Amino acid sequence: MTRVVAAHRETTGVERVFREVYGQAMATLVRVFGDITLAEDAVQEAFVVASDRWRREGIPANPAGWIVTTARNRAIDDLRRSARGRELHEQFGAVASTHQGPGADDWGEDGPVRDDQLRLIFTCCHPALRTEHQVALTLRLLGGLSVDEVARSFLVSESTMAKRLVRAKYKIKAAKIPYRVPAEADLPERLRSVLSVVYLIYNTGVDDPERASLRSEAIRLARALVELMPDEPEAAGLLALMLLSESRVSARTAESALVLLRDQDRTKWDHTMIEEGQAIVRACIRRDQPGPFQLQAAIQAVHCDADSFKATDWPQIVALYDHLFSVMPTPVIALNRAIAIGETEGPGAALTALDAIAPDLDNYHLMHAARGTTLHRLGQRDAAKTAYERAVHLAVTEADRRFLAQQIEDLAEDEALMQHSPSGSTGPSNDGKPR
Amino acid sequence: MSQYLLSTYAVEGEVRGSPETPEEMQKFMERITSLETEMKASGTFVFTGRLHDPDAATVVRSSDGDLVMTDGPFVESKEHIAGFYIINADDLDAALAWAGKVVDAINHPIEVTPFFEMPGA
Numbered sequence: 001m002t003r004v005v006a007a008h009r010e011t012t013g014v015e016r017v018f019r020e021v022y023g024q025a026m027a028t029l030v031r032v033f034g035d036i037t038l039a040e041d042a043v044q045e046a047f048v049v050a051s052d053r054w055r056r057e058g059i060p061a062n063p064a065g066w067i068v069t070t071a072r073n074r075a076i077d078d079l080r081r082s083a084r085g086r087e088l089h090e091q092f093g094a095v096a097s098t099h100q101g102p103g104a105d106d107w108g109e110d111g112p113v114r115d116d117q118l119r120l121i122f123t124c125c126h127p128a129l130r131t132e133h134q135v136a137l138t139l140r141l142l143g144g145l146s147v148d149e150v151a152r153s154f155l156v157s158e159s160t161m162a163k164r165l166v167r168a169k170y171k172i173k174a175a176k177i178p179y180r181v182p183a184e185a186d187l188p189e190r191l192r193s194v195l196s197v198v199y200l201i202y203n204t205g206v207d208d209p210e211r212a213s214l215r216s217e218a219i220r221l222a223r224a225l226v227e228l229m230p231d232e233p234e235a236a237g238l239l240a241l242m243l244l245s246e247s248r249v250s251a252r253t254a255e256s257a258l259v260l261l262r263d264q265d266r267t268k269w270d271h272t273m274i275e276e277g278q279a280i281v282r283a284c285i286r287r288d289q290p291g292p293f294q295l296q297a298a299i300q301a302v303h304c305d306a307d308s309f310k311a312t313d314w315p316q317i318v319a320l321y322d323h324l325f326s327v328m329p330t331p332v333i334a335l336n337r338a339i340a341i342g343e344t345e346g347p348g349a350a351l352t353a354l355d356a357i358a359p360d361l362d363n364y365h366l367m368h369a370a371r372g373t374t375l376h377r378l379g380q381r382d383a384a385k386t387a388y389e390r391a392v393h394l395a396v397t398e399a400d401r402r403f404l405a406q407q408i409e410d411l412a413e414d415e416a417l418m419q420h421s422p423s424g425s426t427g428p429s430n431d432g433k434p435r
Numbered sequence: 436m437s438q439y440l441l442s443t444y445a446v447e448g449e450v451r452g453s454p455e456t457p458e459e460m461q462k463f464m465e466r467i468t469s470l471e472t473e474m475k476a477s478g479t480f481v482f483t484g485r486l487h488d489p490d491a492a493t494v495v496r497s498s499d500g501d502l503v504m505t506d507g508p509f510v511e512s513k514e515h516i517a518g519f520y521i522i523n524a525d526d527l528d529a530a531l532a533w534a535g536k537v538v539d540a541i542n543h544p545i546e547v548t549p550f551f552e553m554p555g556a
Binding site: 126128186 | 437525526527528530531547548549551
């Protein structure tokens, strides 16, 4: 943990709890009110009350239940006071009765099918909404990110994102997109968009300590999905993929800079998570209905199996990437495949593969970072520096920028070393050995 | 209960999927009849209509207090509404399921638009 984060710990305690309970509170209040905007306003108002009271009296044992009860009571009081509220009250008499309805005491999960958050995620990920709206809604309503944070994770301005969210919520309300888990027949198709949204949420929380709760939120949602749909191997695949990735989180950064897989201290990996993830992958293999998430999980399982970077079964990894690319031919998968080829066939082959996909990923910092590493291994230091600089320019997180700046420094050190070394003119060895 | 407009879109000059032979026309009519019977039996059906080509349309507008008529559709486009259903449905999923049945029957894309509900109506 950095000094910056530590210094803010006191002030972020309550805010962190807000972030954690936001999605739970929203989901329940959307069910209670049948209206997203009403639920959002009510949660906001409850947070204002909580922020004052919790700082004085401490955080209650069940913060989500506290927020739900407070938000519900306040919203109903507001509704009763306003003319619009009286109108709604007459229209939907049910709203009033919820005031006496289930309180904080019976807060809790009623089994996955009854999970409010699951209902809300199926609403947010409804195919009648465009993907960017699905992800934005899920992050805003379930992940509890601010509009500005959602905007930054999409690389758009706050006002653009605010308009996007307003439009998406307008459509849910105007077109009456239902708030429920879809019928059996529609589940597989509806599940696919939900799974990609959950994975995107997980990835938004990667390498950002301030957003670590997004990752546990994504894993929690995936667990609920697996419970609800035990016959859907892709849901299990997604859960395994996130567990195996999560198991390495504490080894992924050191002093706020990214640590590559090859340099990670593998004793820091969370072996409980690895065992759970690998057990799921083995069950998926037995089931033999491979899909993109299961294959990505299998790749992670191979990585987690190795005691060292060198001991990794790279041919197996390349084979899995080949399979993955055949079912999901995206440039990012081609990029990862190219990096794996660097370990089986050496940096020359990796560079050829990277150059083939470079035009498609020109705005993706990891492509330039991979080219930088590969060019460095080939001894092309000037080209490597250019690639790293482009990567720094495109990088989103501070950890990425720090890591890349370190790579550029390493290049300069190599350069200085070479000038004093008799064999310097031939450059570093390029026998394919990882740096 | 909400109401939805299911607009049937036709593309100018495109006859793909349209019934050509008398047998095809009869099958087409049978599918439509059976669909509308199902809609009526379930309380879904409100209204339906089939429109002439946009060449038959006239635009009326106000200009400095005078009414001005112009020939042709308001929007010059290759795609136009060829017909529509107005249906009752509980929510969008129910409306989309009916839209799917209409697509199966007539083999044209359908746009589903919710009707604005007057507060208190």
